[in-house]
Structure formats: C-alpha cells, structure tokens
Amino acid sequence: MPGIDECLLEAMLVPGARGAAVVDWISGLALGSVGEPSGSDHEATAAETAELARMATEYGAFAPEEPAVDDDSGKAKGPPVEDLIVTTRTGYHVVRFVETTFDSSVFLHLWLDRELGNLALARLRLSDLAERLVLG
C-alpha cells in the first residue's frame, strides 16, 4: 500500500464506514481524512479524537504492566495501547495506533454506522491497515 490516501480509501471499504482519518495525537493534526466527519468538520474531529487518544497513552491506568521490550529478542512489543473503541447510540469509533520505526504519534480513526458496521471486523481490518501503512 503506497500511502495515506490509499490507506484511507481502503478503510472506507470496511462495511458501514462513514469517515476515516490519519491523525497525530500530540498536535491534533489530521494528516489525511475521507468521508464524513463525525464532529463539526474534519479538523475539529481530528483534534477531539486526538485528545482522547492522548489520554489513553498517557494515563498509567491503561499502561500494560509488562516491559515494552521483549527480554529475549530485545525487540519492541508494539504500542502500549493498541486501540480505542467508543460505542455511541448510532455509531462505532475505532482508533488504532500506528507504530512507526521513527518517533511519531499517529493513529487511524474509523467511524462506522452502528446498523451497518461490524465492530469486530472493523477492528481487525483497521489493525491490518495500520500495519500495512508503514510496511509498504
């Protein structure tokens, strides 16, 4: 998969998808967005989602107890928080943290229609997309 646009277009193929974005959770910047925004516009949606994601990464309550690096292989075990799921009356939000080999703070956000979407499927597809976005 060559880049952000292709990744977002693939995310929109997930059944029930209404909107998707790649967002930096420190700055609140939307690096790319497609479909409908769940908030007032894509910019505000990105900033608000970023705030939620940031808290999940910063609060000790959500930090895994085990070390971030595997003792045997010395390799990183993946992001401490993998994804966030918010269920609303009419929709689902899945936020998947993207792990890059350089120091970054980026996640994928997918917003789904509750009637048409399948949360378990969406979560798996988004985790696969997040991985392929940075593997090429």
Add this chain to the structure above:
Amino acid sequence: MRTAVSPMLVRLADERATGVLVRDHGALYLADGQIVHAESPAAPGLDVLLTASGRLRPEHWADAVAQAGARNEVARFLVDSGQVAGGELEICHLGALFDAAFFALAPGSGPTRFRYGVAHWIGAVRPVPAQVVEREARRRGRLLDSLWPYPEMDTAPVERSPHTTELTVSPRQQALLNLADGVRTPAAIARKLGRPAFNTLIEVRRLAAAGLIQIRAEPAEPTEPTAISEIAEPPAMLDSALLRRLRDALEASL
C-alpha cells in the same frame, strides 16, 4: 473570519504559483499553488526525524541526497530503494511540513520574498492546499495558548521542576523530561528526540501546566538581596493577559 497569516501566500495559491516563499522564520515551497515542502531553523528537518531514531543511517540519507538531489527526487529515491515505506515517509514528511510551516508563518517583521520557479530537492511527497496549512498554523497558535499561555517557554532553556509531585508521566513525556537539563530549549530537545518542534512545545506547555517543567530558574544572586530584586518578577510570572494583548496588537499591526 480572521485575516490571513500571509496575504502573499493566499495570492500565490490563487495564481497557482511555483517557487519558494521566504519569510523571517522559514520558507514554504509551492508547486501549482499547493505547499509541497517547508523548512524552518526552529523545526527539525526530515533528515533529523528519520535519523535521530536510528530509522535511517545518516550516511544513507546523505547518499539519497547525493544520488537523487540533483533531479529533485530524494523522497522517491528513499521509497523506491526500499529504505523507507511510502506511508512512513508521508507521515514523517507531512509532520515536518506542518511543523516548519507553523514557524515560517509566525508573525514576523522582515520582508517576505517569493522566488518563482524554485523547487526543493526532496521532490513530490503529498502536496497540501495552502489554505489548509494556514488554517492549521492558526489552530496551533490557539492550541498552545489554551494549554499554558506563556510563549516565553518556547524558546527558553527548560528544566524539571524541583517540586516532587504524585503525577505519573508516560514514557514519551519521561524521555522529554530527561533532556530538560536547564540548558536545552524545547527546540533542542525536539532535535535530540527526533520529534517535531511543535509537538515538543505542546508537551512542554502541558508539562508546565502540570507543574513538572519550568523555565530555568536564574541562579541566586550572590550579592545581598535588595528590596528591588525581591519585587522583580521572574519571567514565568508575566501577566498572561498582558502577553495576549501585546501579541494581538502585534498581529493587528501586520
């Protein structure tokens, strides 16, 4: 609606210009009116972001510039040679672009120049409409202000606050705090960590608001204290309303 940060940028975008816009604190590269690259002395470049983490070896970066720089295709070379994935490069480059643009579009007093026809050797990655970059720069200014309205923190040496708190910090924040030695500025910390400068300013202001980081306290005066030095306020105590009024006045006069 607020007036544009740079009226010249709006005009250049409208006429679909190609070239480089040079301002006081940085430069914006345009192709057909869209922003394709940005640079600022205040923001770590793509090379720093990719090499500081060990993602790319400095000699491989230098090799890519040597091989593809002359034909303005360094980004494509890095991806085609399998050194950086396309998605990774876009994430990294967009981060660097918006980061440098924020500083380049900061209010400045010097002249703004545009040189037509100039292209950057990094080449095409992911062009961004000029109005998106400008809107984002304004949003960033407001965000910094809303977190902790002390802009002097952005350029001053920072150190960990001497007061111990019960607050826990994330590994990301801890890495930043470890480098806050009273000598490094937030920009120097960003460079060392290989993170965008604006993201570091955001984290520094959040940590300051939480009481974990501060501008380096001036060493105590060896001379006997006088009434005047006791009254004098340290910079961190500057009235934020006054700073806001000053900034608004500066912006209004541009």
